[in-house]
Amino acid sequence: GQSLEQPSEVTAVEGAIVQINCTYQTSGFYGLSWYQQHDGGAPTFLSYNALDGLEETGRFSSFLSRSDSYGYLLLQELQMKDSASYFCAYRDGGKLIFGQGTELSVKP
């Protein structure tokens, strides 16, 4: 079958580093994307990994291991504004399949 699994909640303190994991199961794989959604807002694109390895964009990095069907989003120097839900997603043909999301709470 096809599925994505990610933790439902993660809590961290301001200034820390947090990692949000995502495992997937799909017959065809074209890469893993990450989206951020603040409460009441629209999901916004953060990053995309087509190949194995680490992609860095400022404080955010995303990693992919296709052999392990696993990826993660790494957030460094956490800020209060990073409190949001984070979704991993993979492409299935012309559409994206989203995980259930991880709610990140950043505490002072």
Added chain:
Amino acid sequence: DAGVIQSPRHEVTEMGQEVTLRCKPISGHNSLFWYRQTMMRGLELLIYFNNNVPIDDSGMPEDRFSAKMPNASFSTLKIQPSEPRDSAVYFCASSPGLASSYNEQFFGPGTRLTVL
């Protein structure tokens, strides 16, 4: 660019009424997606269009739901008749539609639908 535009932003209606949600994608984007988000079911794809043609409507829950895209700059999602379980936030998203950009979609602000 103004981004993806959705209207209305909020809709409260009574069970049995017809509801029409509207979306204007980003100019030049060839793919348009309708999603529904609830706490229980997360972010679900309902239907998507490529060059105004419906490609995959397997996520449309039942015949009460229909979607159209009469031209490249406008799409509607209609629920008739509406039921309380349809209460959710409905997002429209668009993307350039190129293979290299399938993974980045641009979401509108959503329509929060409440069916009483």
